[in-house]
Amino acid sequence: MAAVSHPMFAWFYERLSVSMDRAGLAEHRRELVAGLSGRVIEIGAGNGRMFPHYPPAVTEVVAVEPERRLRAAAVRAAPDAPVPVTVVDGLAEALPSGDGEFDAAVVALVLCTVPEPAVALTEIRRVLRGGGELRFFEHVAAEHPGGLARSQRLLDATLWPTLFAGCHTARDTAATITAAGFTIEELQRFRFPETGSSPASPCIQGRATNPIRS
Template identity: 45%
Template sequence: MGCYGEHVLPRIVNAACGAKTARPLRRRVCEGLRGEVVEIGFGTGHNVPFYPPAVTGVAAIEPSDLGWRLAADRVRAARVPVRRAGLDGQSLPFADDTFDTALSTWTLCTIPDADAALREVRRVLKPGGTFHFLEHGLAPEGDEGVRRWQRRLEPVHKRLFGGCHLTRQAVDMLTAAGFRVTALDVFYQKSTPKTMGADSLGIALSP
């Protein structure tokens, strides 16, 4: 990852993802999580305070050692056991049909092979398990001006923010991986530049 990716970027992400404006969205996307949860792109643990009482344990997938260290206070304060269980969302170290629910927040935009990661999430979810997601991506059809700016800015944005894409479409990727989206909100955040694109918050069902 290099010095920037290992020592600087996790601190930038920790500050940016800790914004107060994101807390209501984190609370919403965590609603309905239950049982054993796998969270891909755990980051520095900003979702931990919003895990509902029905959660019994969380397997955190996080590649950054510094990110995991920055999450230490949140992990210690968690109401449920949270363990770092893997480094790569594209290759999860679990048996099939292990988890009741899965969670991802602003992660599918960055994972190098998001399609592989989604296939892995589907594999480790029990039949009928749900995947709760909060992602940003390509602006909706009709906002062609925003889309053009996203495509222009994406190469620089990827270099600055660890490979984060501006033009991925989470719902299309979920559908291609075999999920069925059962709930979805698409919206712009007022506190975020429109060039970041629209956020998608929803739940997808695993067959």
């Protein structure tokens, strides 16, 4: 369906994700999905590193991943998850689900790579019920202007997206979430890793709600 293939990046990411989890990302993953219940859609599930952290109140996870190699890895990881996980092909901008099907949506290090994040967030709102939650963990533009922010803009305009499967480091993802119609309820800003000076180190994590339609 989605026909996305970045084999070199996928090979690299499978290894990087393991080392990042060991460096502390696993704890962020646990915090990100803590307290969720019902049906959840995870957009950009990658190789399934989020699956072990879903709480037992989640009745089903539909994990959407367009990249072929990563999707195959997620399929292999799904049987070991503590909750039922179904891995499907699909793009964030055209989710393979009906309106209002899910109680929550999860994105982790995904919206940086989506070609049209505003369209993706509109799709996420479509498949979420009114009052449903969006949980997000993303690396974003540096909060303050300066050397890091300039480096992010320069890299985004040159090699970074090509090397990292479309990733952009200088996106204001919190603003895009709000512009899509979500209400941000919690937002943390930090660097991962804490001492990181990488263009991808500024991060946000939080939750937003999909307003109930009148």
